Amino acid sequence: MSYIKLEKVKKRYKMGEVIITAVDGVDFEIEQGDFAVVVGPSGAGKTTVLNILGGMDSLDEGIITVDGRDISGYSSKMLTEYRRYDIGFVFQFYNLVQNLTAKENVELASQISKDPLEVEKVMEMVGLKDRMNNFPSQLSGGEQQRVAIARALAKNPKLLLCDEPTGALDDQTGKSILKLLQDTCRSTGMTVVVITHNSALTGMADKIIRMRNGKVAEFIVNENPVSVERIEW
Numbered sequence: 446m447s448y449i450k451l452e453k454v455k456k457r458y459k460m461g462e463v464i465i466t467a468v469d470g471v472d473f474e475i476e477q478g479d480f481a482v483v484v485g486p487s488g489a490g491k492t493t494v495l496n497i498l499g500g501m502d503s504l505d506e507g508i509i510t511v512d513g514r515d516i517s518g519y520s521s522k523m524l525t526e527y528r529r530y531d532i533g534f535v536f537q538f539y540n541l542v543q544n545l546t547a548k549e550n551v552e553l554a555s556q557i558s559k560d561p562l563e564v565e566k567v568m569e570m571v572g573l574k575d576r577m578n579n580f581p582s583q584l585s586g587g588e589q590q591r592v593a594i595a596r597a598l599a600k601n602p603k604l605l606l607c608d609e610p611t612g613a614l615d616d617q618t619g620k621s622i623l624k625l626l627q628d629t630c631r632s633t634g635m636t637v638v639v640i641t642h643n644s645a646l647t648g649m650a651d652k653i654i655r656m657r658n659g660k661v662a663e664f665i666v667n668e669n670p671v672s673v674e675r676i677e678w
């Protein structure tokens with residue numbers, strides 16, 4: 446049994462009289478410790494899949510199993526716990542609390558975890574040991590994203606979900622963030638799923654899920670993922 450398994454997952458949104466099928470029968474599997482990339486054009490359904498996988502949205506049909514548990518059958522209370530303890534999220538625009546320091550932003554997450562990692566260690570992991578007491582406005586975009594990653598990692602989640610984590614960053618900074626995510630995946634064995642519209646990222650992934658019109662257009666198992674440094678943007 447795979448660590449993550451989606452079977453015939455469907456999600457529709459009703460906009461007045463119109464029904465939009467955002468996810469239209471999606472199947473894929475990801476193993477524990479995989480670095481997986483979900484790639485595809487705008488509107489393909491990538492964010493919807495990630496939100497469902499992270500317990501932030503419900504599905505209409507299908508089954509999602511994570512670590513042997515059928516989360517598609519979860520009540521809203523169970524989903525809250527799932528989000529709190531099992532999932533780390535990283536967003537495009539960091540979503541940091543502006544009047545808290547970098548360290549305090551990370552502590553916020555570790556405080557609600559059952560089995561948190563040590564905050565100072567995580568700050569060191571993401572390369573921000575010397576910037577812990579800075580506020581978000583005193584940090585560059587790349588550094589703010591490192592804080593956001595530290596915040597997600599500090600919870601010690603089963604799954605790290607990243608929605609366009611480099612979308613607001615220049616190419617070099619984006620690469621350094623991807624390197625951090627890939628290194629974290631390799632060194633901790635954490636399962637990482639990254640959404641992107643940038644096909645260049647596929648070379649560094651173990652699993653590539655290419656989406657189009659709410660469906661999986663292509664699923665690739667990459668036996669020889671390369672390091673970020675070798676990716677051409």
Ligand SMILES: Nc1ncnc2c1ncn2[C@@H]1O[C@H](COP(=O)(O)OP(=O)(O)OP(=O)(O)O)[C@@H](O)[C@H]1O
Nearest residue numbers: 458460465467486487488489490491492493494642
């Ligand atoms: N809350 C919502 N209400 C109505 N329609 C929605 C909602 N969320 C997503 N959709 C629609 O579902 C489809 C898939 O959207 P989704 O955001 O998952 O795509 P995406 O691949 O992540 O695109 P992008 O790269 O632009 O973020 C789109 O047509 C979108 O307009």
